[in-house]
Amino acid sequence: MNNRIVVSLLAVVFGLLAGAVLMAVTGHDPITGYSYLFEGGLKNPERIGNTLATATPLIFSGLSVAFAFRTGLFNIGVAGQLLFGGFCASAVGLSLDLPKAILLILMLIAGFVGGALWAVVPGFLKAKFNVHEVVSSIMMNWIAYWTIYYAVPAYLKGEFLETESKPLPESASLKVSFLTDMFDGSYINLGLFVAVIAVIIVAFIINKTTFGYELKAVGNNRHAAEYAGIAVNRSIILSMAISGGIAGIGGVALYAGNASNIQIGILPSQGFDGIAVALLGANSPVGVLLSALFFGLLYSGRGFMNAMTEIPPEIADSIIAIIIYFAATSILIERLIRWFIRRKANAKSASEHEGKVK
Amino acid sequence: MWTTIVQIAPYAIVFTIPLLITALGGLFSERSGVVNIGLEGLMIMGAFAGAFTTFKLQALYPNNPYMIWVGLLAALLAGALFSLLHAFASINLSADQVISGTAINMIAGAITIFLARNMTGSGNIRISNFAPYNIRGFSDIPIIGPLIFSKTYDTTWLVLAIVAISSFVLYKTPFGLRLRACGEHPHAAEAAGVNVKRMRYIGVMISGAFSGLGGAIIIVTYAGEFTGSVAGLGFLALASLIFGQWKPLGVLAATLFFGIASTVANVSQVIPSLAVFPPIILKIFPYVVTLIALIVFSKSSRAPKAVGEPYDSGKR
Numbered sequence: 001m002n003n004r005i006v007v008s009l010l011a012v013v014f015g016l017l018a019g020a021v022l023m024a025v026t027g028h029d030p031i032t033g034y035s036y037l038f039e040g041g042l043k044n045p046e047r048i049g050n051t052l053a054t055a056t057p058l059i060f061s062g063l064s065v066a067f068a069f070r071t072g073l074f075n076i077g078v079a080g081q082l083l084f085g086g087f088c089a090s091a092v093g094l095s096l097d098l099p100k101a102i103l104l105i106l107m108l109i110a111g112f113v114g115g116a117l118w119a120v121v122p123g124f125l126k127a128k129f130n131v132h133e134v135v136s137s138i139m140m141n142w143i144a145y146w147t148i149y150y151a152v153p154a155y156l157k158g159e160f161l162e163t164e165s166k167p168l169p170e171s172a173s174l175k176v177s178f179l180t181d182m183f184d185g186s187y188i189n190l191g192l193f194v195a196v197i198a199v200i201i202v203a204f205i206i207n208k209t210t211f212g213y214e215l216k217a218v219g220n221n222r223h224a225a226e227y228a229g230i231a232v233n234r235s236i237i238l239s240m241a242i243s244g245g246i247a248g249i250g251g252v253a254l255y256a257g258n259a260s261n262i263q264i265g266i267l268p269s270q271g272f273d274g275i276a277v278a279l280l281g282a283n284s285p286v287g288v289l290l291s292a293l294f295f296g297l298l299y300s301g302r303g304f305m306n307a308m309t310e311i312p313p314e315i316a317d318s319i320i321a322i323i324i325y326f327a328a329t330s331i332l333i334e335r336l337i338r339w340f341i342r343r344k345a346n347a348k349s350a351s352e353h354e355g356k357v358k
Numbered sequence: 359m360w361t362t363i364v365q366i367a368p369y370a371i372v373f374t375i376p377l378l379i380t381a382l383g384g385l386f387s388e389r390s391g392v393v394n395i396g397l398e399g400l401m402i403m404g405a406f407a408g409a410f411t412t413f414k415l416q417a418l419y420p421n422n423p424y425m426i427w428v429g430l431l432a433a434l435l436a437g438a439l440f441s442l443l444h445a446f447a448s449i450n451l452s453a454d455q456v457i458s459g460t461a462i463n464m465i466a467g468a469i470t471i472f473l474a475r476n477m478t479g480s481g482n483i484r485i486s487n488f489a490p491y492n493i494r495g496f497s498d499i500p501i502i503g504p505l506i507f508s509k510t511y512d513t514t515w516l517v518l519a520i521v522a523i524s525s526f527v528l529y530k531t532p533f534g535l536r537l538r539a540c541g542e543h544p545h546a547a548e549a550a551g552v553n554v555k556r557m558r559y560i561g562v563m564i565s566g567a568f569s570g571l572g573g574a575i576i577i578v579t580y581a582g583e584f585t586g587s588v589a590g591l592g593f594l595a596l597a598s599l600i601f602g603q604w605k606p607l608g609v610l611a612a613t614l615f616f617g618i619a620s621t622v623a624n625v626s627q628v629i630p631s632l633a634v635f636p637p638i639i640l641k642i643f644p645y646v647v648t649l650i651a652l653i654v655f656s657k658s659s660r661a662p663k664a665v666g667e668p669y670d671s672g673k674r
Binding site: 129132135140143151315325330 | 395443446447451452453454456457458460461462463464465467468469471472473475476481590593596597600636637638641642645646648649652653656657
């Protein structure tokens with residue numbers, strides 16, 4: 001476990017170094033770039049609030065990917081699940097007139113159900129027909145994309161634009177005045193608290209329940225789990241459903257918290273970033289929380305950096321992508337660490353040896 | 359009806375070609391035993407390299423039609439070089455090939471826009487692309503003339519030639535046999551004296567080169583502009599590969615299906631005989647059919663047996 005933390009931290013360091021090289025190669029000063037990047041995410045309460053808000057959907061998508069990973073499933077369909085979960089929640093929020101607390105709970109449930117529905121399809125296909133979940137969930141992403149593309153104008157059309165849904169009323173928004181005031185008008189919202197609760201619940205399920213143990217057993221060795229009497233197919237379907245449900249709640253945080261409506265024609269990039277978050281966080285719930293906060297910082301600071309320098313904002317995406325490559329090739333880093341330790345040990349024994357000779 | 363088909367056919371073919379060459383590249387990689395989910399990223403990299411090179415050369419030598427070909431060559435090389443990242447991770451470091459491929463997709467998507475923005479500000483690179491033409495003599499042949507030989511591009515014929523050559527290489531040469539052996543029984547292949555790692559490197563690099571070419575073909579034919587994405591075509595190519603059961607002709611049929619289905623969906627609103635279908639049905643049709651096809655083929659899947667498994671020569 002300790003080893004994983006070192007690998008993740010080194011991946012971050014290598015990613016940031018590669019980002020510095022990219023900036024330098026394109027004729028910018030990396031030190032100025034990074035100082036504006038971090039200032040942009042942390043300078044004042046509003047920016048800190050925005051960093052936390054940017055991280056919120058990433059916590060959900062990272063948690064979603066990590067949960068599926070634990071069962072040996074690669075949920076690359078988080079983008080579609082976010083989108084469809086957010087759509088279901090928006091439909092509830094726009095059509096029901098209820099007190100805020102009840103409405104928000106209903107919307108979270110709708111988001112969970114929507115996301116779960118979207119993820120159950122690849123889960124079912126995997127369990128029953130052994131269809132690889134990566135390809136089927138990518139297909140589900142595009143089906144979600146086009147469904148929203150036509151469903152939003154047809155059912156939730158905004159007043160002026162064909163390309164976005166009607167804005168949610170105040171009672172259906174995760175934004176609350178005390179948080180907004182506390183962070184000087186930032187778009188931070190209740191989604192963050194829901195995310196932290198989700199992290200705790202997922203950590204509990206994975207580490208402390210029989211159900212979580214069964215899921216992990218299926219992930220580690222499907223055949224051994226089957227032999228031990230675990231209902232493998234049921235585990236796969238349930239794991240995908242929960243993973244998709246978490247993503248769906250992330251959609252609520254994204255479209256009813258950070259934003260107040262759904263725009264059509266976009267697959268939310270947060271879905272794919274979830275893979276990065278999960279991988280950097282070593283698929284552990286707390287790791288996911290920390291790496292989502294770090295990526296949130298990069299994403300929320302890049303606008304300020306772009307305003308103060310000539311560096312394009314995509315530097316943040318590039319850094320994240322490179323971090324993922326290093327996290328994926330962790331063996332390289334582990335070899336490096338081993339080599340380093342061995343060299344140190346050799347040097348030590350060599351110097352001891354020398355001492356004896358003298 | 360006939361006029362509709364004649365109207366659609368050239369567009370369907372133009373749309374099919376980048377998918378076809380990319381899926382064919384994926385075929386080489388997977389047949390050698392390496393899953394390549396990074397086809398999308400490799401296409402983006404090729405599209406960027408092709409657009410960048412062509413853009414710079416066209417500024418230097420305006421009106422020279424051969425500059426686009428130089429751009430395509432650059433895309434081929436860029437794709438092959440970039441795929442080395444995936445090859446190194448999955449062959450030398452035994453990394454999870456799906457994750458490494460995802461990293462390839464993310465790196466390509468981010469870095470190309472980053473570089474393009476440094477050049478043009480908006481991140482889009484506009485070039486003057488090929489113009490479609492009718493092949494003289496052939497386009498007058500009844501039925502197939504207007505369908506296949508009209509409004510065509512040279513790249514279409516280049517890709518079809520590559521498909522034919524690839525089929526031959528895969529099934530009729532020692533190299534093809536060795537490559538396929540590495541994807542089925544790498545240990546047996548090694549025992550027979552085949553260098554498994556080298557074969558897999560070659561497979562991944564071919565997939566990189568072909569995907570890069572595919573990405574650039576999008577730019578030099580129907581798009582004319584690099585915008586930082588290829589709209590999921592790489593993933594569609596991956597689906598075509600499975601749909602086509604890892605065989606060149608199967609891939610040709612699968613990509614043609616996607617080409618026709620996507621074109622029909624795109625033009626349905628302007629062609630009266632198609633406007634009766636709700637557009638959402640036409641748009642999700644290819645993806646739903648893919649899901650169904652995956653189910654149908656699941657029992658008789660011809661996936662290479664060792665695909666996705668890191669090769670460990672000590673393992674028995």
